[in-house]
Amino acid sequence: MTIDPVRTAVIGCGDVSVTQYLPYLTGSPFVRILTCVDRDPERARVAAERFGLTARSLDEAIAEPEIEMVLNLTTPLAHFPINAATLDAGKHVYTEKPLAPTVEEGQQLIDLAAQHGCRIAGAPDTILGPNIQLARDLIEQGKIGTPLMASMSFVTADRSWHPNPGFFYGRGAGPIFDEGPYFLSALVGLLGPIAEVTALAATFQEEIAITQGASAGQRFRVEVPTSYVGGLRLESGLLASLFMSFEVRGSTMPPFEIYGSEGTLRLKFPGHYRGSVLFGTEHDAIAEEIHPAWRTYPMEATKIRGLGVEEFARALRTGEASRVEAPFALHTLEAMAAIVSSAETGTPRRLTTRAQRPEPYDPRQNPRNQMLI
8 A cells, every 4th residue: 555654753763763763764655754852963964965855943843834743752751841832833743662651641642632623642652563462363263262460570670771871770670660661561462451450569779880981980869660570560450470570691581481380481572673482382492482463674683673663654645543652551551650659659540541452463464574474
């Protein structure tokens, strides 16, 4: 299907923008990147020169009549004000995760979009990748029998490798808001919405030393818990565990497993598009590696983002629903906020939002895919 590409401005020219989104989207048949913006004008200029774009201020970009959509790739606390200003200007929004720092602000953005006749969607879009889609197919085919439980684990030593790691340890981030969206989106996309959560949290390092870039050697204070253990109950009655930390070294815990009455599926880290799925029926013995029936370079690459932006742009042109529309992102945002709140108060938290499982993603929607049957 041929569509008129959605004319887009990129806000934020940091690492994820110039190494993942822009290399992919500047060749997209669904999105036409016209301009880029950054709070550092020199960084915007360098990105614009590299990718053949124009560099503008935020006010100029969202006021430009030719721009239809903004791709917001700024740090978490900037998401709400930039998304709100963009919607007020009558532009559609696709935003990096999380949708907003709080559930209330996320709902405000959804209401604001409806008020202005716009649409808003958000990352993560990795639920559209081969790894998650293959697991969904296997579950629906009865490969593991009746789904019963799931486990999710993301543990790493710290974020000191990043040249500007402070925001990982501030409000709107931490392991839950930084990595949680990938796991919770995959969980809901595979097994359905979350009903209730309970959690415990701790911080074992009060200060972090920066190890890379111009600020190497400087230290900053940690503002949010850096380790969480949680339990989730889905609306279906299924149970899931969550173990996330920025303070663990050398773990061999599998990132994501789904347990059924007839077997187990083991997935790779759900923050990338790529990956096979492992299947086993005996304790501690994964017997079979199952590969997707289709794959393509962008989908298989670790350092690529943008599939959801394309899917959203296509939905804007066709009038169809997008699999990454804001209500789905709002539900996972509420789950993250509930985990943090439960850890703070010592009490379980029930969710008030509800997300429908997205429709299965057909890679033939994207002409860049090469079908390997």
